[in-house]
Amino acid sequence: MTSLQDRTRFEPAEVEPRIVDRWLSSGLHHPEPDGTPEENYSIAIPPPNVTGALHMGHALNGSIQDTLIRYHRMRGRRTKWILGTDHAGIATQKQVERALEAEGTSREALGRDAFVERVWRWREEYGGTIIEQLKRLGATADFDDERFTLDESYVEAVLKVFVELYDKGLIYRDLYLVNWDPGLRSAVSDLEVEEREVTDTLYHIAYPLEDGGEIVVATVRPETMLADTAVAVHPEDDRYRHLVGKTAVLPLVGRHLPIVADEYVKPDFGTGALKITPGHDPNDFEIGRRHDLDEVTVIGEDGRMTAEAGTAFAGFTVAEAREKVVAALTEQGLIRHAEDHTHEVPFSQRSGERIEPLISLQWFMAMDQLAQPAIEAVRTGRVRIHPESQARRYLEWLENIRPWCISRQLWWGHQIPVWYRDEEETYVGTQPPEGPNWERDPDVLDTWFSSALWPFATLGWPEDTPELRAFYPTDVLSTARDILFLWVARMVMMGLEFTGDVPFSDVYVHSVIQAPDGRRMSKSLGTGIDPLDEIEAHGADAVRFGLLAMSSSQDVRYSSEKVRQGQALANKLFNAARYVLGNVVASTEPAPRPATVADRWILSRLQRAKAQFDANVAAFDFSKAALGLYDFVYGELCDWYLEFNKGRAYDDDLSATMLYVLRETLVLAHPVIPFVTEELWSHVPGAEDLLATQQASGPDATLHDAEAEARVGAVIAAVTALRSWRDEAGVRPGETLPARVDGLDGDAELVARMARLDLGADGDHTAAIPFEGGMIEIRAGSLVDPEAEARKRAAERERLEGEIARAEGKLSNAGFVAKAPEELVAAEREKLERLRRELEQL
RNA sequence: GCGCGCGUAGCUCAGCGGUAGAGCAUCGCUCUUACAAGGCGAGGGUCGCCGGUUCGAGCCCGGCCGCGCGCACCA
Numbered sequence: 001m002t003s004l005q006d007r008t009r010f011e012p013a014e015v016e017p018r019i020v021d022r023w024l025s026s027g028l029h030h031p032e033p034d035g036t037p038e039e040n041y042s043i044a045i046p047p048p049n050v051t052g053a054l055h056m057g058h059a060l061n062g063s064i065q066d067t068l069i070r071y072h073r074m075r076g077r078r079t080k081w082i083l084g085t086d087h088a089g090i091a092t093q094k095q096v097e098r099a100l101e102a103e104g105t106s107r108e109a110l111g112r113d114a115f116v117e118r119v120w121r122w123r124e125e126y127g128g129t130i131i132e133q134l135k136r137l138g139a140t141a142d143f144d145d146e147r148f149t150l151d152e153s154y155v156e157a158v159l160k161v162f163v164e165l166y167d168k169g170l171i172y173r174d175l176y177l178v179n180w181d182p183g184l185r186s187a188v189s190d191l192e193v194e195e196r197e198v199t200d201t202l203y204h205i206a207y208p209l210e211d212g213g214e215i216v217v218a219t220v221r222p223e224t225m226l227a228d229t230a231v232a233v234h235p236e237d238d239r240y241r242h243l244v245g246k247t248a249v250l251p252l253v254g255r256h257l258p259i260v261a262d263e264y265v266k267p268d269f270g271t272g273a274l275k276i277t278p279g280h281d282p283n284d285f286e287i288g289r290r291h292d293l294d295e296v297t298v299i300g301e302d303g304r305m306t307a308e309a310g311t312a313f314a315g316f317t318v319a320e321a322r323e324k325v326v327a328a329l330t331e332q333g334l335i336r337h338a339e340d341h342t343h344e345v346p347f348s349q350r351s352g353e354r355i356e357p358l359i360s361l362q363w364f365m366a367m368d369q370l371a372q373p374a375i376e377a378v379r380t381g382r383v384r385i386h387p388e389s390q391a392r393r394y395l396e397w398l399e400n401i402r403p404w405c406i407s408r409q410l411w412w413g414h415q416i417p418v419w420y421r422d423e424e425e426t427y428v429g430t431q432p433p434e435g436p437n438w439e440r441d442p443d444v445l446d447t448w449f450s451s452a453l454w455p456f457a458t459l460g461w462p463e464d465t466p467e468l469r470a471f472y473p474t475d476v477l478s479t480a481r482d483i484l485f486l487w488v489a490r491m492v493m494m495g496l497e498f499t500g501d502v503p504f505s506d507v508y509v510h511s512v513i514q515a516p517d518g519r520r521m522s523k524s525l526g527t528g529i530d531p532l533d534e535i536e537a538h539g540a541d542a543v544r545f546g547l548l549a550m551s552s553s554q555d556v557r558y559s560s561e562k563v564r565q566g567q568a569l570a571n572k573l574f575n576a577a578r579y580v581l582g583n584v585v586a587s588t589e590p591a592p593r594p595a596t597v598a599d600r601w602i603l604s605r606l607q608r609a610k611a612q613f614d615a616n617v618a619a620f621d622f623s624k625a626a627l628g629l630y631d632f633v634y635g636e637l638c639d640w641y642l643e644f645n646k647g648r649a650y651d652d653d654l655s656a657t658m659l660y661v662l663r664e665t666l667v668l669a670h671p672v673i674p675f676v677t678e679e680l681w682s683h684v685p686g687a688e689d690l691l692a693t694q695q696a697s698g699p700d701a702t703l704h705d706a707e708a709e710a711r712v713g714a715v716i717a718a719v720t721a722l723r724s725w726r727d728e729a730g731v732r733p734g735e736t737l738p739a740r741v742d743g744l745d746g747d748a749e750l751v752a753r754m755a756r757l758d759l760g761a762d763g764d765h766t767a768a769i770p771f772e773g774g775m776i777e778i779r780a781g782s783l784v785d786p787e788a789e790a791r792k793r794a795a796e797r798e799r800l801e802g803e804i805a806r807a808e809g810k811l812s813n814a815g816f817v818a819k820a821p822e823e824l825v826a827a828e829r830e831k832l833e834r835l836r837r838e839l840e841q842l
Numbered sequence: 843g844c845g846c847g848c849g850u851a852g853c854u855c856a857g858c859g860g861u862a863g864a865g866c867a868u869c870g871c872u873c874u875u876a877c878a879a880g881g882c883g884a885g886g887g888u889c890g891c892c893g894g895u896u897c898g899a900g901c902c903c904g905g906c907c908g909c910g911c912g913c914a915c916c917a
Contacts, residue, residue, distance in 0.1 A: 005876095008877065009877080010877095010879095195914090202917080217917080218917060219917060220917070221917085264915075264916090265916090265917085266917085268916095269916050269917065270916085270917060274916095274917055275917075276917095277917095281915090281917080282915065283915045283916085283917075284915095284917085286915085341917090343916080344914090392845090392846075393845095393846080393912065396845085396913075397912095397913085400913085400914095481911090481912090516854085518909095518910090538879095549855095549865085550854080552856090553847090554847065554848070554910090554911090555847095555848095555910080555911080556854080556855080557854065558854095559853090559854050559855080559865090559866085561854065561865060561866045561867090562854080562855090562865075562866090564865090564866080564879075565865060565866080567879065568877095568879060571877065571879060571880095572876095572879095572880090574877080575876045575877035575880090576876065576877075577876090578876055578877080579875090579876030579877080582876075583875095623855090623856080624856085627864080627865085630864095631864090638876090638877085639881090642876080643881095646874090647875085720882095720883090723882055723883060724882090724883060726871090726882090726883085727870075727871065727882075727884065728883085728884080730871095732872080733871070733872060733874075733881090733882065733883090734872075756874085803861075806861065807861090810860095810861090810897090810898085813897055813898085814897075815896090815897025815898080816860095816897045816898070818897075819897050819898090820860075820897065820898075821860090824860065827860095828860090831861095
């Protein structure tokens with residue numbers, strides 16, 4: 001191993017691979033299942049898509065989870081970070097289909113079995129990528145126990161859940177209007193649909209009435225008129241009241257349409273008359289069921305018009321049919337008006353295609369009954385969601401929950417365990433039915449159906465495994481807010497339903513990292529930043545620190561400054577350790593052996609840093625936790641304590657204290673910046689094993705020292721005041737100044753050393769520099785420019801007078817004296833007196 | 843449309859009832875026994891706008907303006 005003293009910089013690229021190897025070969029990431037879930041600590045990783053690569057969101061969440069895992073591992077908990085990947089039905093199938101297309105073939109040409117086989121091979125090849133990338137981040141997930149949502153045992157769990165929910169009547173098959181994705185040729189769930197603003201043409205179309213006259217309806221989708229089965233008006237609408245119960249005749253088709261009254265219709269929109277197309281519009285579908293209307297389908301699953309649309313339109317795409325319908329209506333003089341209309345239209349998040357609402361035979365899951373316990377769990381605090389605002393979103397969604405369409409017309413996934421025979425018989429079971437002529441339902445389950453079981457299916461459920469007994473329920477689930485409904489809420493429901501317990505006690509919803517310009521990070525926009533590039537450039541510690549430091553309760557822009565701050569911290573700590581280790585008596589046992597007020601001060605500040613770090617981690621405030629480490633290492637340990645001790649002999653006492661502080665600092669910082677701390681640990685004399693497996697001790701109240709903090713606080717104030725004075729007075733920092741110090745008693749020596757004062761010499765009085773707790777008198781005569789000094793003094797007097805005026809004003813305010821808290825008034829009085837003294841001394 | 847969040851130093855963000863903060867950037871000084879990916883210091887803000895509550899308000903309340911997100915059925 002390279003000697004520490006030869007290196008003046010921390011080189012992540014050289015150090016990190018070595019350290020990762022040591023961690024992995026130690027097996028520290030893999031706990032034996034033992035103990036209870038209360039004693040142990042576990043986190044189930046949000047399973048990345050098996051085909052995925054590490055992006056900034058993974059890097060942030062990986063940093064958060066690994067920080068929690070390392071923190072609790074170092075505090076005596078048996079920790080398991082449950083690892084694995086998700087088969088990601090649609091995403092994976094699409095990737096492989098694209099590859100097939102490039103080869104000039106298709107999944108249809110291959111057939112189902114060969115295609116699925118092909119996807120498995122694809123997974124063999126690319127599935128390990130993201131796992132390897134997590135290792136580079138320093139993640140100590142359980143790499144020895146990697147799960148996949150299509151593992152044999154996982155499939156068993158999924159099928160069992162399906163069958164049980166079916167038996168309870170919560171899963172059912174229904175002919176219902178679904179969000180059809182024509183690109184995917186599959187149904188998708190409500191949560192996979194996003195609204196986009198689109199400008200369409202709103203046509204006013206006249207429908208003749210059977211008894212003469214007409215009624216004009218407004219629509220942006222004229223082609224769907226071919227499937228109209230009614231016209232609706234508002235029951236209170238005087239313009240149309242007399243038409244309710246009459247019949248209109250559908251142009252181009254000739255179908256007779258009842259005119260119905262329904263509250264849904266908005267009289268002030270369009271013409272106030274609404275064509276009803278139950279087969280192709282969600283609202284019309286509801287209205288249709290209310291009024292028992294026919295459901296006609298004219299658009300097929302391929303996005304083209306069906307035979308039902310009539311010979312003039314069958315086979316054309318929706319867009320083509322629209323033109324033809326409008327042309328035909330125009331010809332008949334039935335288009336009364338056309339205008340641009342901008343509105344929100346559903347698109348598939350998966351394929352980007354416009355959703356085509358279609359009536360389709362699909363599997364659904366009733367959610368109301370399952371939602372109730374999941375609502376209770378959050379209301380009663382059994383599951384705590386951080387930040388609070390996300391808990392409100394969670395509850396709102398669950399309180400308004402709708403049935404979940406769980407079947408997907410894909411090949412890659414958990415095939416639905418239902419068999420049919422002769423259109424008559426249906427069999428539902430985890431094993432295929434006996435007997436001939438059974439056909440299995442070709443559809444697979446929505447990926448989120450299997451993800452919902454993740455925290456317990458990964459631990460071996462439904463078997464009563466040692467892993468399940470030791471680590472379920474898990475402790476924390478950390479995730480982004482976009483899958484709070486898709487995933488988190490459903491895990492709570494399934495966990496409660498099937499294990500009788502919540503799957504985790506805390507949910508931490510982390511920030512979404514945006515591009516530096518505030519746009520979404522995305523490959524297609526070219527705004528993505530690859531965390532691996534950042535690790536390459538700045539080191540994994542820097543990336544971890546930076547991501548934690550920029551995280552917040554809301555979305556944040558990526559801040560490369562924060563990453564550089566992390567890099568600076570790693571380098572700083574590296575050099576501080578190098579310096580300390582080069583000076584201490586190596587054989588000394590690390591221990592707090594304070595011999596000076598500075599020693600007592602740093603020991604006291606260290607306890608404070610530990611307590612604050614603990615509090616911040618407990619509150620999931622990772623930004624404060626990371627920045628607090630930076631402040632302690634930079635602002636207290638390096639800027640002051642190491643400097644205080646320059647020129648002091650490194651005797652046994654100082655060595656013991658130094659080593660103690662160094663070791664405690666490495667232990668404290670390790671969860672956030674594991675690499676540099678682990679590397680340094682290997683150079684600390686007497687430090688055994690890996691830092692990652694050391695046990696941290698909590699803040700030690702006996703080392704808290706208010707007196708030392710006050711005294712050193714005054715020293716720091718004095719030194720800072722003097723440096724500032726030098727800068728303004730133009731006195732070089734290196735120049736030793738004859739001076740007297742008032743108000744610091746025995747600590748004046750410390751100030752003299754830090755600020756280059758000569759307390760023994762004497763000379764003309766030239767300047768008085770007040771600081772919080774005393775006064776430095778410079779006796780340097782000719783060194784100082786008298787004019788500059790006079791200007792400074794005047795400025796200082798002005799400042800003091802201003803502050804005195806403010807304090808006097810406050811104290812002469814009867815309201816303040818009468819109503820403000822007593823101690824505040826007293827403090828103000830003291831301050832006023834102090835300011836007056838300072839002014840007098842000037 | 844309803845709901846939530848955010849507008850604080852040039853930039854990214856803390857602070858959320860008692861005299862405005864950090865990191866970076868800028869400027870000046872400085873190679874003082876670790877660290878130039880150093881050290882020290884300085885400048886820089888009517889805390890989006892208007893009212894109100896309070897002895898006292900970035901901080902609480904109300905109303906505007908701007909930005910973002912979530913939910914929603916206006917054809």
